[in-house]
Amino acid sequence: MNNIAKELYEQFKIGKATVAFADEILDSLSDRFRELDGIMEYNQLKVIHAMQVCRVQEGYLNGTTGYGYNDLGRDSLEAVYANVFHTEDALVRPQITCGTHALHLALASNLFPGDELLSVSGKPYDTLEEVIGIRESRGSLKKYGVTYRQVDLKEDGSFDLTGIQNAINEKTKVIAIQRSKGYQTRPSFSVAQIGEVIAFIKGIRKDLIVMVDNCYGEFTETIEPSDVGADMTVGSLIKNPGGGLAPIGGYIAGKKECIENAATYLTSPGLGKEVGASLDVLRSFYQGLFLAPSVVNAALKGAILAANLFEKLGFAVVPNSAEDRHDIIQAVTLGSADAVIAFCRGIQAASPVDSFATPDPSPMPGYDSDVIMAAGTFISGASIELSADAPIREPYAVYFQGGLTFAHAKLGILKALQNLIDAGIVPAL
Ligand SMILES: *Cc1c(COP(=O)(O)O)cnc(C)c1O
Numbered sequence: 114m115n116n117i118a119k120e121l122y123e124q125f126k127i128g129k130a131t132v133a134f135a136d137e138i139l140d141s142l143s144d145r146f147r148e149l150d151g152i153m154e155y156n157q158l159k160v161i162h163a164m165q166v167c168r169v170q171e172g173y174l175n176g177t178t179g180y181g182y183n184d185l186g187r188d189s190l191e192a193v194y195a196n197v198f199h200t201e202d203a204l205v206r207p208q209i210t211c212g213t214h215a216l217h218l219a220l221a222s223n224l225f226p227g228d229e230l231l232s233v234s235g236k237p238y239d240t241l242e243e244v245i246g247i248r249e250s251r252g253s254l255k256k257y258g259v260t261y262r263q264v265d266l267k268e269d270g271s272f273d274l275t276g277i278q279n280a281i282n283e284k285t286k287v288i289a290i291q292r293s294k295g296y297q298t299r300p301s302f303s304v305a306q307i308g309e310v311i312a313f314i315k316g317i318r319k320d321l322i323v324m325v326d327n328c329y330g331e332f333t334e335t336i337e338p339s340d341v342g343a344d345m346t347v348g349s350l351i352k353n354p355g356g357g358l359a360p361i362g363g364y365i366a367g368k369k370e371c372i373e374n375a376a377t378y379l380t381s382p383g384l385g386k387e388v389g390a391s392l393d394v395l396r397s398f399y400q401g402l403f404l405a406p407s408v409v410n411a412a413l414k415g416a417i418l419a420a421n422l423f424e425k426l427g428f429a430v431v432p433n434s435a436e437d438r439h440d441i442i443q444a445v446t447l448g449s450a451d452a453v454i455a456f457c458r459g460i461q462a463a464s465p466v467d468s469f470a471t472p473d474p475s476p477m478p479g480y481d482s483d484v485i486m487a488a489g490t491f492i493s494g495a496s497i498e499l500s501a502d503a504p505i506r507e508p509y510a511v512y513f514q515g516g517l518t519f520a521h522a523k524l525g526i527l528k529a530l531q532n533l534i535d536a537g538i539v540p541a542l
Pocket residue numbers: 211212213214238240291293294295326328329349
């Protein structure tokens with residue numbers, strides 16, 4: 114292995130043996146990486162084609178102020194998203210503050226008192242517990258008379274079709290499916306698997322609205338949940354589709370009726386999509402979407418390197434070293450709070466921003482245990498940038514994701530490993 118950067122790793126206090134260990138693993142991954150490059154190429158062409166079809170022009174990159182009436186750049190960006198996701202419509206706004214907000218918007222605007230929400234992928238992402246009212250919360254769907262049911266995944270991580278069939282009743286209105294594992298160690302779903310369960314659900318009742326939480330999944334495959342029947346596909350712009358450039362925002366792509374409901378809830382009855390000034394964010398939304406396929410590619414390569422490296426060292430990793438990828442998250446079960454902290458501090462120390470900061474576990478709004486977060490990011494909290502987080506609880510798994518470039522992802526992984534070695538948690542290589 115001829116790594117011309119080898120010596121520079123010393124500046125980061127990463128030992129020669131650590132670098133050599135990673136480079137040997139990388140040599141074995143070239144076929145996987147070539148496959149990922151094919152997916153990237155496909156998605157890059159898809160995005161450029163959408164921008165051309167929507168006749169994106171220079172004037173669209175500048176935003177509006179005030180009410181934002183006739184914001185052609187905003188309207189065209191939403192048309193681009195609808196084109197990329199192959200949906201009737203899309204809502205893509207800086208006024209959607211984060212992924213949780215986008216999901217709440219999709220749910221709250223399409224569920225009315227007396228309706229029931231059914232999650233078929235088990236316990237939803239932590240922050241949705243308060244949105245739904247699983248955990249008592251001000252303004253939850255429960256407080257507005259929307260009931261909730263959940264069908265857990267089967268032991269092997271697959272959908273429980275019998276359970277789903279039994280849970281659907283005359284009140285059921287929206288079905289929620291979470292593509293990515295979130296803070297769990299179950300596998301993430303492929304779009305094809307999501308398509309199968311949607312077909313099953315629509316076979317029971319065609320009018321059920323299926324919403325897919327697509328956070329972290331965008332551009333990891335050539336198709337999206339909207340290509341296999343999802344009525345709403347929802348995500349955050351400081352994750353995959355923002356390409357690392359979007360400074361804020363969320364999206365919902367889907368059926369016209371659902372998007373109109375969401376827009377009305379976001380702004381106001383009578384106003385809907387017509388208002389919402391885009392201020393100065395449109396250039397970053399367009400350019401970020403343009404870069405997203407290659408940023409996701411870099412992040413996936415980092416995740417695959419981490420899986421192979423930590424699996425070889427004897428840690429449990431989800432997905433494992435050989436599995437196909439359906440999101441950018443890599444879970445590594447490190448087994449102790451000390452190991453989780455050492456890992457996260459390594460990611461932090463490899464960052465371009467705030468590299469000198471030392472992350473500590475602390476309580477986080479929306480989460481029910483202490484969480485440690487490592488992120489020296491250009492966009493605060495952007496987890497498409499190299500970042501790691503872990504709730505301080507059994508089984509002490511760290512969730513590692515992102516990397517705007519592969520070289521940076523690799524540096525972070527090596528520094529995390531070096532920290533574990535230096536702390537005596539991993540034996541010297
Ligand atoms: C990140 C994430 C969310 C919530 O997004 P925020 O932007 O952190 O509010 C919801 N679901 C999944 C699966 C996620 O990964």
